Amino acid sequence: MGRSPCCSKVGLRRGPWSEKEDALLTDYINRNGEGQWRSLPKNAGLLRCGKSCRLRWMNYLRPGIKRGNIGEDEEDLIVHLHGLLGNRWSLIAGRLPGRTDNEIKNYWNTHIVKKLQSSGIHLRPHSGFPRPPLPPPAKEPPQVKRSKKRQRKSPPEKEDDEQGPPRTVVHRPKPIRISAPAPSLPRLNSWDSYPSVGSSDAD
DNA sequence: AACGCATCCAACCGCGGCTCT
DNA sequence: TAGAGCCGCGGTTGGATGCGT
Numbered sequence: 001m002g003r004s005p006c007c008s009k010v011g012l013r014r015g016p017w018s019e020k021e022d023a024l025l026t027d028y029i030n031r032n033g034e035g036q037w038r039s040l041p042k043n044a045g046l047l048r049c050g051k052s053c054r055l056r057w058m059n060y061l062r063p064g065i066k067r068g069n070i071g072e073d074e075e076d077l078i079v080h081l082h083g084l085l086g087n088r089w090s091l092i093a094g095r096l097p098g099r100t101d102n103e104i105k106n107y108w109n110t111h112i113v114k115k116l117q118s119s120g121i122h123l124r125p126h127s128g129f130p131r132p133p134l135p136p137p138a139k140e141p142p143q144v145k146r147s148k149k150r151q152r153k154s155p156p157e158k159e160d161d162e163q164g165p166p167r168t169v170v171h172r173p174k175p176i177r178i179s180a181p182a183p184s185l186p187r188l189n190s191w192d193s194y195p196s197v198g199s200s201d202a203d
Numbered sequence: 204a205a206c207g208c209a210t211c212c213a214a215c216c217g218c219g220g221c222t223c224t
Numbered sequence: 225t226a227g228a229g230c231c232g233c234g235g236t237t238g239g240a241t242g243c244g245t
Contacts, residue, residue: 015214038230054231055214090233101233106212109235208244215237224228 013047017056021046025053026061059100066098070107078104079112 013021028044034057036043037050046053059065070078074096081092089101089108096104 017214035231037232050230051216051232052214058232059213087234102213105234110211206245208242210242211240213238213240216235217233218235219231219233221231222229224226 011047012041012049012052014052017060021048022056022061025057029057029061055102059102062100064098065100067103070099070103070111074099075107075112078108079116082108082112 017025024044024046025040028040028046032043037054040046040050040053041048044053048056077096078092081095085091087105089105093099093101093104
């Protein structure tokens with residue numbers, strides 16, 4: 001079936017996005033809207049594949065994106081939803097306004113898995129979760145307010161002139177973790193969603 | 204102060220599903 | 225109905241940063 005060979009095309013940039021590329025992509029989408037990812041890079045003047053553009057937009061440039069600072073309430077919600085949906089990160093993300101599937105997936109793999117395991121909760125393989133008929137997603141409309149793009153310590157902006165090696169240096173800022181939970185998210189006993197081996201009332 | 208290890212996250216890759224012709 | 229193409233998703237990887245020795 002239709003595999004998109006776009007990312008394997010030679011001549012396309014890969015690796016970290018520069019400020020200029022972000023600006024091009026944002027400007028283009030603001031003017032023309034999302035979609036047509038395959039033709040978007042060409043129309044926007046980007047030497048990227050459509051997939052890369054889409055990923056960048058969805059995970060970073062899209063208005064309303066929240067970065068880092070996943071609070072306990074959000075974490076509980078993720079755990080709860082994961083218990084219901086399994087590794088349906090996009091569905092989980094759809095119920096967490098401002099969060100992306102990639103971020104949730106990363107957070108799950110780095111933080112929550114450890115926490116669950118240390119609590120004596122054995123995670124089954126993702127496929128082990130039953131897949132219930134998917135409830136209609138909350139359909140968070142993309143907020144219009146522009147989220148400040150993550151500031152890089154040393155933005156790789158000077159690569160405008162395509163001199164770049166395939167994998168350039170990624171400068172990323174330290175994520176700022178705040179403990180203030182999202183105000184509107186109810187506290188859940190999400191850990192109970194998991195079939196516990198010992199005690200499901202971990203915290 | 205330097206080195207090595209562990210952690211974390213941005214981005215890539217490949218596949219499946221949906222839509223159009 | 226079948227084939228082709230695109231989009232979206234989930235898993236994995238690469239590499240920077242932080243921390244401990």
